[in-house]
Amino acid sequence: MTRPYGASIGRGRTRFVVRSPEASALWLCLFDGDAERRIAMRRDGDDWLAELPAEVPGARYGYRAEGEWAPDRGHWFDSAKLLVDPYAIQLDRRFFQHPSLAAFGEDTAGIVPRAIVPERLPTVRRRKPRFARGDLIYEVNVRGFSMQHPDVPANLRGTVAALAHPAVIAHLKEIGVGAVELMPVVAWIDERHLPPLGLTNAWGYNPVALMALDPGICPGGVTELREMVSALHKAGIGVILDLVFNHTGESDIHGGVLSLRGLDNAAYAHAPDGSLINDTGCGNTLDFARPALRALVLDSLRHFVRHCGVDGFRFDLATIMARGPGFSEDAPIFAEIAADPLLADRVLIAEPWDIGPSGYQLGRFPQNWLEWNDRFRDDVRRFWRGDGAIGALATRIAGSSDIFGKDCRSVNFLAAHDGFTLADTVAYAERHNHANGEDNRDGHGDNQSWNCGTEGPSSDPAITARRQADQRALLATLFASIGTVMLTAGDEFGRSQAGNNNAYCQDNSIGWIDWQNRDRQLEDFVAALARARAARGGLAMEFREPGVWRRSDGNEMTTADWMDPLTDGIAYVPDPSAASFALSLSRREGLIAWSKIPAPSKT
Known part of the structure; x- marks a missing residue:
């Protein structure tokens, strides 16, 4: 029988179970x-147990662990450190950085959040996900999305509950x-370098x-998350959580002792010499070769489905999940998710890369997973910038079969939270991250962006129109x-971050969406595009035989036409013998359009 970790109440008792083998x-x-008040826990194999003779929902608690302090050998035991339960589902305060978190012997009970013993949580009625391949995903930074929304009450701005407001749902x-798709909503901590700069992780x-x-x-x-999910479900809209299972905020060897590091540091991947592997660029990497770590991840996913009713998950730097240490398409976590009755039918989306060896794995995730397709972003941007071949564009529009074969698993996007906004893509040739305090060195340097004549804002009507x-x-x-x-929230109406392409630390007007000054005409244009897409069934347009690609002069495309960056326009007719939608585009005219053509008359 699998032992339930964390704190649980029942039969007049409260039970605590935590894993700490060493x-x-x-x-x-x-x-x-x-x-x-400290209560010594009883050891049972790799686990430690304690029990109270009463049900105490709402009680605040944490752990302290004794053992060897030898960070160079992977041991971080320090009984002065209050440790957060890895299975906690609610905390009494946010995390914040303090030097004592990483200083041996300095007590952190006044700094570290306490976990809260949960009430008995209701189980959400199980339903199929409110999402189908081909639908529109809307990526949302929960706080930045509503901080300046004029219709959302002030007490709800910046919270999950704001997403359930009628004005938001109507939009x-x-x-x-x-x-x-909600950017991370689980408890996080600022990176160490941010507080001295007066910045926070947003x-x-x-x-x-x-x-x-x-x-x-x-x-x-x-309760707040569950009620928001329910409200969106009633409107026919699904909810996907963006989760980070590739690293934790305990960072590198200079980071703090907050939870896993002080209980079971083997959860992190280590090189043969004992040093932390950093395939994430964040100081540490969670080790998915370890069954206990995978069990924690699977229990996390089950919790959000069972008790919150979410429709699926997007996994940040998902290549990490299939490392053990090298990437494998047969990684255990894939099979375990597929075999789980709560998780098997959920929407699963991979960010298919990390910075480790062979970290770029686009197209190699399981067939039931979707994948962020940065090739779509880059090739589409290059084409409309004027230096990309039309063949690459056609391949991306047609579902990136060069990557995914016949399976339409691509998540196509023009911009995401990481990088330029859509409006900034056409207004800035270079990043402008000076407010981040890193001398403009952070963020992507190659953005396939352009500035249409001048860098940044312009009062020239011709530049604005372009x-x-x-x-x-x-x-x-x-x-x-x-x-x-x-779409990333706000790109439908011209959201700008003033050229900042790495606004992770801008919990202010740079990172917050400006609802008052949104481009209503662009917003209407996007709404019309959405209606047109729905009218043709989302995925109903298939690029296959007997479809024909033609040049703008009506002749069929040649190999040379596909590779020539000067080829301006093409048209695609899915089936010349039947009624269908035809696609045509012209770089010179800045136009792409669908047109419905009737079936040829029979004579």
Whole structure:
């Protein structure tokens, strides 16, 4: 029988179970305000147990572990450190950086969040995901999305609950959203270098507790998330969580001792010499070769499905999940998800790369997974910038069969949270990340972007008109493409970050969406594109025989035409013998359009 980890109540008792194979002693720490009571836990194999003779939902707790302190050998035991339960689902405060987190012998009970013993959580009625391949995914930074939304009440701005507001739902419906994809909502900590710069992590891709919702953006905990999911489901919109299982905010050897590091440091991947492997660029890498780590991840996913009703997950730097240490298409985690009755039918989306050896694995995830396709972004941008071949564009529009074969698993996008916004793509040739405090060295240096005559804002009507036309051409290409499509919130109405292409640390007007000054005409254009896409069934347009690609002069395309960057326009007719939609585009005119053609008359 699998032992339930974490804190659980039932039959008049409260039970605590935590894994720590190498600890020599472990204490449950109960808090009444700042007063701490320690209870020695009992060892049972790799686990430690404690039990209270009463049900105490709402009680605050943490752990302390005793053992060897030898970071160079992978041992980080320090009983002065209060440790967060890896299975916590609710915390009483947010994480914040402090030097004592990494200093041996300095007590951290006044700094580290306490886990909260949960009530008995209701199980959400199981339904098929409210999302289908070909739908529109809408990527949302929960806090930045609503901080300046004029219709959302001030007390809800910046929270998960804001997404359930009728004005927000109406906007999602208007632009044809099939599912919102929430950027991380579990509890995270700032990177060490940010507080001295007066900055904070605004995106959440630095988690500590893998299933505990961050009190700053989800103060109502599991109930708030569940109610938001229910509201969107009633509107026919699914919810996908962006989860980070590739590293934790305990960072490199200079990082703090907050949870896993102080309980079971073997959860992190180590080189033969004992040093931390850093295939994530974030200081550490979670080791998916270890069954206990995979069990924690699977339990996290089950929790969000069972108790919150989410429709699926997007996995950040998902190549890590299939490392052990090298990437494998037969990685155990894939089979375990596929065999799980709660998870097998969920929407699963990979960001198919990391920075480790052979880290780029686009097209190699399981057949039931979708994958972020950065090749679509880059090839479409290059074409409309004027230096990309039309053959590459056609391949991306047609579902990237060179990568995915006949399976339409591509998530096509023009911009995401990481990189330029869509509006900035056509207004900035270079990144402008000066506000990040790293001398403009952070963020991508090669963005396939352009500035239409001047860098940044312009009062020239001709430049403004050209930029607007370029945005429309890019958006029309996205909505014309085969595959699932994704928009980052605000790109439908010209959101700008003033050229900052790495706004992860800008919890301010740079990173917040400006709803008051949105481009309503562009927004209407996107809504029309969504309606047109829905009218042709999303994936109904298939690029296959007997379809014909033709040049703008009507002649069939040659091999030389496909490779020539000067080839301006093409048209695609799916079936010349039947009624269908035809696609035509012209780089010179900045135009892409679908037109319905009737079947040839029979004579």
